[in-house]
Amino acid sequence: MKKIVILLSLIFALQAPVLVFAQLEDTENVVFNAILGGVFNLVVQDGELQTATFNTADDYNFGISESIGTPGIDPGFTTVAMEATGNWYLQIGAPDFTPISGTGTIPIDNLGVWCEATGTHQFGTEVSCAFQTAETALGLQNANVTLIDLLTNNSGGAPENQFVLHWLMGTMQGSMNIESMFAQLSAGQFSQGTYTTTVVLTMTEIP
Amino acid sequence: MKKFVILLSLLFAFQFAVKAQVAIDDDIVIFNVHLLETFEINVTAGGVQEITFLGPDDYNYGVTEAGGIVSGTSTVTVNATGTWDMTIEADDFSPLPGFSGSIDIDNLGFWIESTGSYNFGDELVLTNGNDAPENSLAMPITGSDVVIIGNGTGNTGGEAENTFEFHWEMGTMRANPAGPMNPATMFSQLAAGLFSLGDFTTTATLTLRKL
Numbered sequence: 137m138k139k140i141v142i143l144l145s146l147i148f149a150l151q152a153p154v155l156v157f158a159q160l161e162d163t164e165n166v167v168f169n170a171i172l173g174g175v176f177n178l179v180v181q182d183g184e185l186q187t188a189t190f191n192t193a194d195d196y197n198f199g200i201s202e203s204i205g206t207p208g209i210d211p212g213f214t215t216v217a218m219e220a221t222g223n224w225y226l227q228i229g230a231p232d233f234t235p236i237s238g239t240g241t242i243p244i245d246n247l248g249v250w251c252e253a254t255g256t257h258q259f260g261t262e263v264s265c266a267f268q269t270a271e272t273a274l275g276l277q278n279a280n281v282t283l284i285d286l287l288t289n290n291s292g293g294a295p296e297n298q299f300v301l302h303w304l305m306g307t308m309q310g311s312m313n314i315e316s317m318f319a320q321l322s323a324g325q326f327s328q329g330t331y332t333t334t335v336v337l338t339m340t341e342i343p
Numbered sequence: 344m345k346k347f348v349i350l351l352s353l354l355f356a357f358q359f360a361v362k363a364q365v366a367i368d369d370d371i372v373i374f375n376v377h378l379l380e381t382f383e384i385n386v387t388a389g390g391v392q393e394i395t396f397l398g399p400d401d402y403n404y405g406v407t408e409a410g411g412i413v414s415g416t417s418t419v420t421v422n423a424t425g426t427w428d429m430t431i432e433a434d435d436f437s438p439l440p441g442f443s444g445s446i447d448i449d450n451l452g453f454w455i456e457s458t459g460s461y462n463f464g465d466e467l468v469l470t471n472g473n474d475a476p477e478n479s480l481a482m483p484i485t486g487s488d489v490v491i492i493g494n495g496t497g498n499t500g501g502e503a504e505n506t507f508e509f510h511w512e513m514g515t516m517r518a519n520p521a522g523p524m525n526p527a528t529m530f531s532q533l534a535a536g537l538f539s540l541g542d543f544t545t546t547a548t549l550t551l552r553k554l
């Protein structure tokens with residue numbers, strides 16, 4: 137019995153300091169898992185609807201734009217922005233113009249576009265574009281054509297990736313149709329009337 | 344075990360498929376084009392012609408762009424979104440102050456050359472056959488409504504297609520049956536007292552008509 141009492145005394149004596157130390161410091165963890173999902177968002181900020189009017193002989197002979205012709209193309213430009221968590225490239229394509237009134241179709245390469253970088257990402261630095269002036273405009277095609285491409289790193293939001301697309305029609309510049317609208321009209325490609333098409337801009341992630 | 348292997352295989356296949364997908368987003372811009380009607384005629388060069396009778400040959404045989412008329416030619420363009428024809432007319436030459444009489448307008452003649460991509464006999468009709476100096480047509484008098492260029496197989500087009508060079512003559516007495524120039528020399532008309540020496544003027548009007 138005496139032995140048992142001694143043993144119990146020793147056990148309590150040992151446990152007491154241990155308990156005191158355990159209450160002096162404690163730790164617990166909160167785990168934060170940040171999930172950065174991929175975002176690739178193309179936004180047409182303005183100029184989603186364009187109206188091109190051929191009203192005079194000069195319009196038919198030399199083409200129209202936001203600054204050529206009265207009224208020319210209204211508004212004549214479209215602002216787009218890309219919000220992307222990774223690198224990307226932008227393509228453009230459209231079907232030929234089809235008549236609402238009138239006959240025939242207007243080949244889509246009569247519509248041209250050139251680009252201006254208005255965000256902090258600039259052509260020649262983060263992005264590239266082969267169509268930076270009216271003189272080097274891209275004549276649209278039915279199939280997609282790359283309009284803006286990756287150069288170094290173009291991930292970013294609208295402040296970085298904002299571009300103005302300037303539209304031309306019938307100006308025969310760059311890779312646009314080399315014949316005047318008048319020549320095509322007189323060749324019977326299309327008649328007077330109203331025509332429409334929908335241009336599709338496609339942003340694609342570069343993995 | 345077999346089920347486990349199949350499950351793993353499907354899992355890998357699914358993951359591969361997910362990883363292979365590339366993010367794509369698109370947006371649109373709508374274009375509406377209005378092709379409106381336009382019919383324009385322009386004299387782009389040679390809007391003023393100076394005709395000078397100086398020597399007896401001028402009075403006896405007339406003057407042309409080769410001598411006596413400066414510049415002797417006028418360039419006319421047509422821009423038309425539909426088919427068209429053209430007329431021309433002018434009053435008799437009237438004297439400037441200090442001179443007397445009038446010069447009959449049929450002393451003035453012209454022939455036409457198509458310098459655009461459209462040709463007479465194809466897209467265009469040269470109504471009176473005045474395609475060379477010897478076929479010059481007398482200038483129609485005001486109100487005669489003479490068509491000088493008509494529609495052939497389709498003359499819709501701009502100035503690239505529809506550009507014309509008008510070549511002017513005066514006192515050359517060409518005998519185009521569709522409109523002969525005055526058969527009398529300027530000398531004989533002067534001698535007959537129809538007009539005196541001096542300065543005279545007239546204005547020819549070209550009219551483009553939509554068909």
